[in-house]
Amino acid sequence: MCVSQMNKHNNNDYISTYKALEISNNGDQVYKEYNVAKEATFDLIINDIKIASILTSPSKIKELGIGYIVCEGIAKAHEIKSIELEGTSIKAQVENSDDVELWQELRSSGCIGFRWENSEEITIDSNTLFHYYNVFNTTTYLKSGIHSVTRGTHLAALIDSRGNLISSCVDIGRHNAIDKVVGEAILNKIELSSSYLLSTGRQSAGMVLKVARAGIPLLVTKSAPLDTGIDAAIRTGLCLIGFLSTDKMTIFANEDRISFTTNGV
Structure with missing residues (x-):
């Protein structure tokens, strides 16, 4: 699928x-029409086990399901045998049924953070270098027409190594936006290890680990990282950049994935 369609x-x-x-501080009152971001709930069911109820923008729901499965470490992309949308249920079948049951057991017990964020081993298999100049040039991709009229959405975009936009997804949740853009890339057989992810949201460990599990070597945000996000990036080998603007950015982890050569653009 071409970029414009995606x-x-x-x-x-x-x-x-x-x-x-609308009421002004001088007491003036006027009725206006406001554009408001939509929210819907979808249940993710894997191998007949309800995994999660997800609050999301009601679009690209199959992509959301695929991305969630991969980015939460439930299964690898090649282990997803099928995924279908039935009403407000995302129904998937994956090969590693034991891992699905363990994931659900840990999630229900409240131990999911420890097992899947502190003990999980994640290795990013990528030698791709990203030129700093190309990263600066991608700030324009952070703009969203939907956000400009609602002020209620986040955006995630997938960028190739030369700074070209591959795809972007908008959602009320910053986690969902990442899941959707990863799921869309998997559906369209895009190589994630030579791409990087651009986000509008704060980067916690949960966000960083989503990107690392997808095999994406670089995560860039215009917002701030949290301490857990930086620690997760260091541990997984993911390059984490925060505070991206047109004139500055800050590399918090694994700067060796960024190229500064004069002929690297």
Whole structure:
């Protein structure tokens, strides 16, 4: 699927319109129409086990399911045998049924953070270098028309090694946006190990580990990283960049994945 098709957003999937009363500090009152981000709930069911109820923008739901499975470490992309959307249920079949049951058991017991964030071994198999100049040039991809009219969404974008946009996804949740863009890439057989992920959200350990599990070597955000996110990036070998703007960025982990050569653009 070409980039333009992958990035086409139908505003009806994301936006509802409401009339609301706007009041100024001088007492003036006026009714205006406001565009509001939509929210919906979908249940993710894997091998007939309910894994999660996900609050999300009601679009690219199959992509969300695939991305969630991979980015949460439930199964590898090649282990997903099928995935279908039935009403408000995302139903998937994966090969490693024992891991699904263990994941659900740990999640239910409240131990999911320890087992899957502190003990899990993640290795990113990528030798791709990303030129710093190309990273600076991708700030334009952080803009979202849906966010500009609702102020209620996040964006995640997949960028190739030369700074070209592959795809982008918008969602009310920063975690969901990452799951969707990864799921879309998997559906379209895009090589993730030579790409990097651009995000509008804060980067906690959960966010960083999602990207690392997908095999993506570089994560860039215009926002701040959290301490757990930096520690997770260091541990997994993922390069983490924060505070991206048109004139500055800060590399918090694994700067060896960034090239500064004059002929690397």
